[in-house]
Amino acid sequence: QKEARKQLNSIAGHRPVTPDGKMLELAANISSYKELEIALSSGAHGVGLFRTEFLYMDRNRFPREEEQFEVYRSVAERLEGEPLIIRTLDIGGDKQLDYFNMTEEDNPFLGYRAIRISLHRKDLFKTQLRAVLRASFYGQVKLMYPLISSVEEVRAANAVLAEAKRELEAEGIPFDKGLKVGIMIEVPAAVIIADLLAQEVDFFSIGTNDLVQFTLAVDRMNEEISHLYEPFHPAVLRMLKLTAEAAKRNGIKVGVCGELAGDLRALPIWLSLDVDELSMSSHSILQVKERLLSTSQKDSRVLLPQLLECRTSADIHEKLKQFADGVA
Ligand code: PEP
Numbered sequence: 001q002k003e004a005r006k007q008l009n010s011i012a013g014h015r016p017v018t019p020d021g022k023m024l025e026l027a028a029n030i031s032s033y034k035e036l037e038i039a040l041s042s043g044a045h046g047v048g049l050f051r052t053e054f055l056y057m058d059r060n061r062f063p064r065e066e067e068q069f070e071v072y073r074s075v076a077e078r079l080e081g082e083p084l085i086i087r088t089l090d091i092g093g094d095k096q097l098d099y100f101n102m103t104e105e106d107n108p109f110l111g112y113r114a115i116r117i118s119l120h121r122k123d124l125f126k127t128q129l130r131a132v133l134r135a136s137f138y139g140q141v142k143l144m145y146p147l148i149s150s151v152e153e154v155r156a157a158n159a160v161l162a163e164a165k166r167e168l169e170a171e172g173i174p175f176d177k178g179l180k181v182g183i184m185i186e187v188p189a190a191v192i193i194a195d196l197l198a199q200e201v202d203f204f205s206i207g208t209n210d211l212v213q214f215t216l217a218v219d220r221m222n223e224e225i226s227h228l229y230e231p232f233h234p235a236v237l238r239m240l241k242l243t244a245e246a247a248k249r250n251g252i253k254v255g256v257c258g259e260l261a262g263d264l265r266a267l268p269i270w271l272s273l274d275v276d277e278l279s280m281s282s283h284s285i286l287q288v289k290e291r292l293l294s295t296s297q298k299d300s301r302v303l304l305p306q307l308l309e310c311r312t313s314a315d316i317h318e319k320l321k322q323f324a325d326g327v328a
């Protein structure tokens with residue numbers, strides 16, 4: 001095992017590219033500055049998902065602009081120009097705040113959460129956006145909205161962003177005027193209108209954790225039905241394809257930041273869909289990079305139509321296993 005670890009570490013310095021030249025940025029998911037060090041030592045190319053909710057969960061009141069700014073700036077600076085995607089507050093569902101009085105809901109995952117809270121509590125949202133904007137002056141920061149399900153939500157969020165920009169400008173506080181704005185694709189509605197959403201934003205990041213849950217109507221927290229939580233379901237595969245194609249057709253970048261991004265079995269899917277970035281837990285990065293170095297994009301592209309023809313998840317698993325056996 002020690003030997004295997006050593007071999008993995010030896011590829012940390014390699015460029016993440018397939019034998020036939022497809023480059024795939026491998027970034028880290030983090031939720032604190034502390035986790036950043038682990039990410040960097042795992043050879044992460046930037047941060048593809050900074051889950052900011054832990055900044056809110058770690059205390060007994062909402063973090064002030066200055067407190068958020070300090071954290072975002074520290075992470076941006078430590079990345080020395082590598083990308084940092086900051087996701088706006090994604091509480092609700094499984095993540096609750098003691099000090100934020102949220103009424104009990106029958107269906108919290110379908111309830112008052114994520115961008116819905118931000119658009120309802122624009123004061124909180126603008127505080128966070130100001131902090132992100134200010135940090136954008138210190139690195140390659142990008143902004144991402146969670147749980148988007150309509151064009152209206154994107155526009156409403158961007159209106160608050162424009163207001164935050166105007167304020168900072170008037171106060172003479174610097175920020176990146178070209179700040180890129182993207183959305184999580186994690187609700188089936190967003191997939192179905194991905195062509196429309198792609199015209200409103202600079203990038204997509206597919207959140208497979210929620211996308212699988214909502215596509216299959218299977219609560220991701222409920223162990224009773226965990227056998228039904230199947231990321232390799234034909235419906236999920238079609239969702240991924242629709243999203244990537246809409247992004248490509250509109251010339252915007254598409255990444256993946258759910259658990260599936262770090263799953264070795266899924267790698268030929270990302271390559272065949274020509275995804276630009278995978279963001280995952282730090283501990284998966286080296287393994288995925290190692291597999292990437294020996295997986296051809298061309299072969300993956302031959303595999304995709306075969307996967308799309310599969311009628312069952314079992315068939316997809318079988319095809320992916322055969323493919324992986326041929327690579328490893
Ligand atoms: C996702 O839904 O896939 C995701 C990355 O976000 P979270 O796990 O924080 O909901």
Ligand code: MG
Nearest residue numbers: 186207209210
């Ligand atoms: Mg999610």
